[in-house]
Amino acid sequence: MPDPSAVAVFADLREEGRELDALVAELSPAGWAKPTPAPGWSIAHQIAHLHWTDRAALLSLTDAAAFAGMVEEALKAPDSFVDAGAEEGAALAPAELLARWRASRAALDEALAAASAEAKFPWYGPPMKAASMASARLMESWAHGQDVADALGVRRVPTDRLRHVARIGVRARDYAYAVRGLPAPVGEFRVELTPPEQSSDPEAWTYGPADAPQRITGPALDFCLLVTQRAHRADLALTATGPDADRWLDIAQAFAGPAGPGREPESAR
Template structure:
């Protein structure tokens, strides 16, 4: 039984890590195609440049490694982050301070360091049990959810690069990880804003990029969200305003949730205004 459970556990981590590596390859292609001006240009995500976005991904991939392999370093960097966030409230300023912390000046060096850290992170977590607890800034997380969160953040931040380049995005069924975390953070989205959590949980029916149907919760004709999985992912990661998607949202609870949905940890964030990112 223990051997059988280990095989199942390995397949779970293998699937998530494969998705991270797939996304990293696509993002690497985007970054390699940027010239120096575009590398430092403002994107539609809080005016972060591609340079800032990649430094952010690199820094937190490294923090993920430290959480397992070097707790002293993790705690040192966590102290730095808490002090930075306490003294600075502007998202871009915070991100700039994190970038400067890396002491990497050139585009090629930043890309190379990110590739190396992302590969190291996925290699380490490939052999970690999915239920193993990992230290983070708030409550600790399972290794599985840790990797889902890294995939989600990489996928989410990539969108700003696609928008900057006005390049269409090819979606894959890897986004099932984001759908899953988006569904599971229904209650969190309300609690994080100190709002009462609705007793009724909306029914969700989504079409995957390959045409599969993904459904969640009990069928409810009065409270439901139906449409493309990619649209749902953009909403819960706050890349899109719900009104800029083709999701069919029925019911006041569903409408409220989609207006504040947040599948990532941290302070409450607001989605972009209608028409701001599409």
Template sequence: MLQQIADFRDEAEELAGLLDTLPPAAWVAPTGFKAWTPADIVQHLHHSDRMAMASADGQEAFAAFRGRMQALRAGGLNTVQATREMLGDPRPPALLHLWREGVAALCERLSGLAPETRMPWAGPGMGLRMFATARQMETWSHGQAIWDLMARDRPPAAPRLRNIAEIGVRTYGWTFRNRGQEPPGAQPAVRLRASAETWEWPGEGGLVEGDATEFCQVAAQTRNIADTALRVEGEAARVWRALAQCFAGPPEMPPAPGTRVRSARPPG
């Protein structure tokens, strides 16, 4: 099994461990992410993993799966409603069980592919390693809203977080191309602290420096940069951090300061 696939599996299991502790009231409580509930988030992750399984089956299967979702959206349903329609609206604890089974099946399916396999997706296609990292990133980023809702500290940055930092760095150009813009300059250097390690990426367009978790939170739009202690030098770095988007799909603006932060106390 490629390390990136194992990291995705471990990311999902860590989140599942938190979900196992949620009381019934928490499953239906709105989080700071677009007021989605934990049930909405897990349904979304399960749907995305099923779409990833379709991608593993090839372009035709992927296009058919995505086409069904697009038809529901064109019929007037929002993302949450369309996902419920696609999945049959499973409820906890069955939902948690379905998602965990889906992750295990997807990891097994991806492990059977050649490492050089190209995977179709909603945005640009990806190689298998980056595809697995994208699944890890989505699981990690959506999970943040649940950790925040439950007023729980997330475990310290594990070595697998470097995968998400990597995708955050690599999507510098994508952040602007996705908006029909030219990058404001050369890619900035990035220097991140992760436990006892320092992770570095070269660049000439300034510098982004600070905590690895906070960098990944900003890249995945689970935090506004104003709610972090990241240090930014240079205009290109400043504009990038203000718009950073490391996920596929249409451009989205980062959350307003103070809106996606840890709750004072958990629901229930």
């Protein structure tokens, strides 16, 4: 019998994709060309990137040798392969790009459901189980969806699916230090997040020991925007207690890869 928790993650990933699909499905060609907050990336680039990474995840699950080939190609151009993949997809006609993205989402959904619950699959970072891969895909879909929403001037309603993003952000704490060549703090932090208003569970989302001296508190949405580097901490209602926690809010990132520059505060735009 499939793991119920994994099935729930897969369902959340499908819903995240459908929500973003609804934002772009009726866009005109000019709409697809709208610039997003990511420098040089239009809405088409954002969707093309998600399509590219969905295909990579699909190969990881179904064809390890082919995925290894993708990794080898990435290693040849570590500073440009992400932009190159997005550029290639963005050059397609919008209808073709949308169709390909939908097809890759559907294929990935099937592969995740068919994957062994305990098997670990290769990725650009550490190998992951299927449920973890689905969580990571949801995090990235949500983050790039935020770029699309910002470009369109749309306010998305935060949902309980943000739990996946928040959890990855907490677990990636030490990675944020490592990718910057910094030593990670000793001991866990306490993170207490207020759920979205639409949440089915009003209790705070908590991570780490209750008595940890280093603490982060604030809205779950703000924390997710911070760890995906979609907003500057100056524009978010997050509170840090302790110098290590305060430093973390400056460098936190939930995504793999080089340290991102983050967003400028609204006052500087």
